[in-house]
Amino acid sequence: MPYQPEMTDAGLSPIHAVTALDELGQVRAVQVAGEAPLTLFVDERKIVTLMTLGSYPEALAVGYLRNQHLIKALREIKSVQVNWETETVKVNTGDKKIGSKAITSGCGQGAVLSISELPAIQLAKVTIKQSLIYALLRALAQYNKIHRQAGGVHACALCQGVEILAFVEDVGRHNAVDAIAGLMWLQDWSSDDKIFYTTGRLTSEIVMKVAHIGIPVLLSRSGVTHKGIQIAQEFGIILIAHAKDQRFLVFNGDVIFDACPARPR
Amino acid sequence: MPYQPEMTDAGLSPIHAVTALDELGQVRAVQVAGEAPLTLFVDERKIVTLMTLGSYPEALAVGYLRNQHLIKALREIKSVQVNWETETVKVNTGDKKIGSKAITSGCGQGAVLSISELPAIQLAKVTIKQSLIYALLRALAQYNKIHRQAGGVHACALCQGVEILAFVEDVGRHNAVDAIAGLMWLQDWSSDDKIFYTTGRLTSEIVMKVAHIGIPVLLSRSGVTHKGIQIAQEFGIILIAHAKDQRFLVFNGDVIFDACPARPR
Numbered sequence: 049m050p051y052q053p054e055m056t057d058a059g060l061s062p063i064h065a066v067t068a069l070d071e072l073g074q075v076r077a078v079q080v081a082g083e084a085p086l087t088l089f090v091d092e093r094k095i096v097t098l099m100t101l102g103s104y105p106e107a108l109a110v111g112y113l114r115n116q117h118l119i120k121a122l123r124e125i126k127s128v129q130v131n132w133e134t135e136t137v138k139v140n141t142g143d144k145k146i147g148s149k150a151i152t153s154g155c156g157q158g159a160v161l162s163i164s165e166l167p168a169i170q171l172a173k174v175t176i177k178q179s180l181i182y183a184l185l186r187a188l189a190q191y192n193k194i195h196r197q198a199g200g201v202h203a204c205a206l207c208q209g210v211e212i213l214a215f216v217e218d219v220g221r222h223n224a225v226d227a228i229a230g231l232m233w234l235q236d237w238s239s240d241d242k243i244f245y246t247t248g249r250l251t252s253e254i255v256m257k258v259a260h261i262g263i264p265v266l267l268s269r270s271g272v273t274h275k276g277i278q279i280a281q282e283f284g285i286i287l288i289a290h291a292k293d294q295r296f297l298v299f300n301g302d303v304i305f306d307a308c309p310a311r312p313r
Numbered sequence: 314m315p316y317q318p319e320m321t322d323a324g325l326s327p328i329h330a331v332t333a334l335d336e337l338g339q340v341r342a343v344q345v346a347g348e349a350p351l352t353l354f355v356d357e358r359k360i361v362t363l364m365t366l367g368s369y370p371e372a373l374a375v376g377y378l379r380n381q382h383l384i385k386a387l388r389e390i391k392s393v394q395v396n397w398e399t400e401t402v403k404v405n406t407g408d409k410k411i412g413s414k415a416i417t418s419g420c421g422q423g424a425v426l427s428i429s430e431l432p433a434i435q436l437a438k439v440t441i442k443q444s445l446i447y448a449l450l451r452a453l454a455q456y457n458k459i460h461r462q463a464g465g466v467h468a469c470a471l472c473q474g475v476e477i478l479a480f481v482e483d484v485g486r487h488n489a490v491d492a493i494a495g496l497m498w499l500q501d502w503s504s505d506d507k508i509f510y511t512t513g514r515l516t517s518e519i520v521m522k523v524a525h526i527g528i529p530v531l532l533s534r535s536g537v538t539h540k541g542i543q544i545a546q547e548f549g550i551i552l553i554a555h556a557k558d559q560r561f562l563v564f565n566g567d568v569i570f571d572a573c574p575a576r577p578r
Contacts, residue, residue: 064539066553068562069445073335073570078562083517083538099517099540178336199536199555200514210399218515219538249465251484252348252364271464273348273484274329290464296344297333305338 050236051123052111058130060084060102062217064199079091081200083219086130088112101201101306105130108218111230115257122233125135144270146169150212171264171284172240175249179307181267185291188245191215204228205245206237206263213237221248225257232261239263250276250289267291272299315501316388317377323395325349325367327482328463344465348484350549351395353377354403366466366483369492372396372400373483376495380522387498435550436529437505446532446533448475452558453510456480469493470510471502471528478502486513490522504528515541515554525549530566532556537564 060082068078074226087097088109095118100108106128119141127140146199186209192203204224208213214231218224224246238264248254250268251277258266259279263285272289277299280287286301294309323346333343352362360383365373371393378384384406392405408559442469452475457468469481469489479496483489489511497504504527513519515533517540523531524544530551542564545552551566559574 056556066539066542066564068564069568070563071559071561071570071574073568076562077562080536080564081538082541083540192315200516200538200541201536219514237358249484251465271466272464273343273346274331275348276465277345297341298335299331299343299345303334303338305336309336309387 050234052234053125054127054129055106056128056130058105058132060105060132062101062103062201064095079198081198081217081219083200084132085135087136089136090118091139091141091143098223099219100223102132103218104216104231105137107216107225107230108223109139109230110233113139114229115226115260117260117303118194148298153271167260169259169262169264169283171259173284174240174264174286175302175304176243176265176286176288177304177306180210181288181291181296181303182294182307184212184243184245185293186269187212188215192247202246202248204248205257206232207243207245208241213242221246221251221254222257224248225254229257229261243267246270249273250280250287252276252279255279255283255285255287260284263274267296315499317499318387318390319373319392319394319461321393321395323370323397325370325397327366327368327466329449341456344463346484349397350400352401356399356404356406356408363488364484365488366461367397367480368483369496370402372481372494372495372499373488374404374495375498376491376493378404379494379498380491380525382525420527421428432525434524434527434548436527438549438568439505439529439551440569441508441530441551441553442569442571445475446553446561446568447559447572449477449508449510449532450558452477453480457512458482467511467513471497472508472510473506478507486511486516486519487522489513490519494522494526500555508532511535514538515545515552517541517544520548520550520552524550532561 062082063079064082067075070076083099084102085097086100088095124141129138201217202221202224203217205212208227216224216227242263243265244258244263244265247269249270250272255276267288269292280300287299288296290297314434327347328344329347332340335341348364349367350362351365355359373573376436389406394403418487431471466482467489468482470477471493481489481492507528508521509528510532514535515537520541532553534557545565554566
């Protein structure tokens, strides 16, 4: 049994029912994604306010601290207490130094590293089969529940072979990645044999986070930026973007073409 | 002639040519969006590093400071100097107090206001005609250039009637909104008679920014969160989401249904 901090289990129901007028002027019942502020305290010190769907608030807090390099191992965390009345998550480490580090991050508006400053990360050298990509995309099509019902969210999934170990949706691309990073620590999952899937765009910060988590394969339904490709090349991450239906584009790494797409371009 | 700070004109060419392997294993020439770090200094003090496509770096810096409430009027800014060699934009105000304010923001990972703390903003009371929505969507379809060529970006547009005054694409939803806010100051454009369009999701922070800029109509190709709707209701912003082809959903405000959609649902 892996180490577990003392934790609440305070996931929110992520969907709200509202009404809207459609283009025919008719009232329609519509479901929209929730979005709640969650202010993260570490040892009583305020770190950041995250706007989140709230499905996995404890994992989000843990993964945020992991991806911001504020916590180096799960054992440093004694407890994670979410309270939606006060819109707070309190992480206790008992280590006064951790809460005193200052951080900022966000969607292209935060602390970033230049290519020359990238940390040394050793990722597993792997290949991926086209047949696995297709099998995964078929499996993932069954998920994406909130997006289909309500829109307004991005999804990330942690996959091992064709198995989807975790599927997290959130209002921000970053939160979903952070929550997966938190779940991986809490479940004590290895990273070398995993594939990271996201519906979001592969900007440099997302590729950096996946490298930091140690996952060697990154698959996205959306596009990629030039710096995202550069970082993938630097770390040797297999980077596949625009993966949808039978199509995809490999921007870095080895894919074994063992499955003929049903419909040629 | 409106007041202009002394400014560089250092917009980057936003598209990079790369090669990728497609699903048939064939090499394809592909264009991807650029993404460059731009560290913002105000009076020599470092404020934030923005990851940006870089098309409108001066307007982005001005709009960021506007939307973070760090600068109250364009006249407070004496100069805006972008230098891509050093990946910096230096804003000079001559006011030592401004640079000393601390800020964080980002894609659901930054400083946010709760509904009860919302500032008092008076927006113009307006209505919008369905025929104008359709005319705008047709006009906007001509834009979206980088997205079509390269993917990986979000677009925002500032519209007046069916005229598109500004169209900005960037790697982050927030950057594109900020750059439009900067352009509005630099061009001395009023806000009451404008419509704000975005391809991105209407999360609370985006709706807040548009309210802060003073624009009474917000139109998105994507979805909306529950808090985004609440903020629109609070400020009286017309909020239209999922606007695509002939379809849309009105979540707040008055739309005059004067155009029958060509294809019923």
